[in-house]
Amino acid sequence: MKRDGTKVQQMPNNPELLTQTRKERPILFNSEMVNAILDGRKAVTRRIAKGIIPKSPAGKPGDILWVRETWMDLLGTGIDGDAVHRGRYAYGAECLPGSFSDEARKDFGLKWKPSIHMPREACRLRLKVTDVRLERLQDISAEEARAEGCPTASQKDPVGWYRSLWQSIHGHASWDADPSVWVIHFEVVR
Incomplete structure (x- = not known):
């Protein structure tokens, strides 16, 4: 309670508020x-x-x-059309070198982008x-x-x-x- 008689509002113990920092x-x-x-x-x-x-x-x-x-943006390639199943992005961890999907990527001329450039x-x-x-x-x-x-x-x-x-x-x-x-x-x- 403040000197003027008003109550001091306590910060609620809300996990969402605690994680804001x-x-x-x-x-x-x-x-x-x-x-x-x-x-x-x-x-x-x-x-x-x-x-x-x-x-x-x-x-x-x-x-x-x-x-x-390591990633690739599939937007505009035609491969991203089925967003429910594939999504907009492809990830190198799911496409090991020499695998069928890696060979298919090469057939389309798609290139992996380094991780440092991932948005x-x-x-x-x-x-x-x-x-x-x-x-x-x-x-x-x-x-x-x-x-x-x-x-x-x-x-x-x-x-x-x-x-x-x-x-x-x-x-x-x-x-x-x-x-x-x-x-x-x-x-x-x-």
Whole structure:
């Protein structure tokens, strides 16, 4: 109650209001990792910490990451005519190199666009950040490596699998450099 006798209005505990400060950020994933997310094998990603005082590329828990992936706009191609079944966009993760659909794409002269150029409206996958922390790259545990999307065939040595994945993205010497990385846990938002 204020001094003049009027009541102070309390902020309602409404989940919608509590999420208004949530930020959305883009995050890049290759097709292999998009498929791991869609298969439920990937629930964490690591990104190199940059700067003297590093800032998380994922924000904080509760923030939303919209996935940028290899994509193609089908508008005007004639392929997008059946929007109920196909939609306006095609995604590289669903069209593996050498597959029938990839060969058909080539027959039509259609080209994939890199994930970095994906606009927000083409995004089909959103991730809610559940935890963010800093650690050294080589501190990854077997459990965390599995959560990075480790395929079943590599379950006996998930850290070795993750090391190979890291080196394929960042270069052979990148593992030995043992940089500080952001460990970003997430869950898929439908």
